[in-house]
Amino acid sequence: MAAESGLTYWVTSGTLGVVGLLLVMLVLPLLLRLRRRARNAEKAIDSTNDGYWVFNADGRFVDVNPGYCRMIGYRRDEIMAMNIADFEAVAVMPQIQAQIARIIQRGHERFETRHRHRDGNWIDLEITVTGVDQRYLVAFLRDISARKAADLALRELTRAAEAASQAKSDFVANMGHELRTPMNGVIGLTDVLLETPLDDEQREYLTLVKNSAESLMAILNDMLDFSKIEAGRLSIESAEFSPAEVITELVSAIAARAEKKGLALVCHIDPDTPARVCGDAGRLHQILLNLCDNAIKFTSRGSVTVRARVTSVEGGPQELHLSVNDTGMGIAPDKHQSIFQAFSQVDNSSTRQFGGTGLGLAICEKLVALMGGRIWVASEPGQGSTFYFTVCVKSIPVATLPAQGTATGQKE
């Protein structure tokens, strides 16, 4: 019996020994790994330049790393005797307490604030706080003063650059009057002179003077309009006008140029187009004129067609849809966007065949946008181009126009 209980004792204690050994073999490495991690974390926290706090729900410090001591200029024992509100430059204690309660509830928060250094200077900080449990929170504090200063410097530079650019645009816009007045004098007096008896050579030279002055005036107008738009000084008018009249006037203005190049000029106004609408007839004319001038310039044979129609809700806003089509050289698809940028031309070479400033379409795009519409092009090289644009106009409840077709050269 004694031998039997002795055997049981040895078997039991042997089993326990094996289990204990297994436990030690499994648990010990785990404990060692945890200790190594804690030591590594401690080393990292002690050596980093970022600040590290452990604090309780009352805002009292439990631990602070050397990084925060260096950042704020106080010794560890001094900080440990203080409260986090003592460093805070933006929030006061009730706000801090509300924030602590929120973080404990949500678990995590990142925000920017400012702390007061011992020397009285402010430090901009980005703080990430994590609630460990109901009583303790851990925070990492990063000094972002340099980044903030750089942001501020960049903002000031941008403001200064914008002010300089505004001053330049204002100057150019103001110069408009000064430049146009003498140019109008040159063109007007050349016209008067052309009415007087001249020999053929004099007439030829004077016609060249007039053409050059008109080209210069067109360039001046483009540049001045563009600066005016850039300076935000261009306003859109709203007055009653007839879309059909605007288009008829346009056709008369370009008829001679189209005829000179042997181009047919076709115009089609949708019968449903209202007789009168409210909008800016002058700017509409300017956009159409620029598109038609281009169409004539870049087309050597065939036709130029202007179309207009209106989509509307009775009594509500109306959209005037206009298009200028030509049978000219066309535009490669990869240029369809860039031609609407200022100073952009499909052929930018110094030997380019056609003159121009590259501002016309940029002005059109801005004018169309100011009138609540958009502009785009459909074109293929060698297949001609169609420029489409829309503008918003207000309807006037009168009878719509009968079907119309105004054309110089050809009717549709």
Ligand code: ADP
């Ligand atoms: P500009 O005509 O003064 O050069 P625009 O802004 O009016 O400036 O036009 C930009 C460019 O778009 C033109 O230089 C030309 O390359 C291209 N373009 C405009 N309209 C046409 C068109 N109807 N056909 C072919 N190319 C065109």
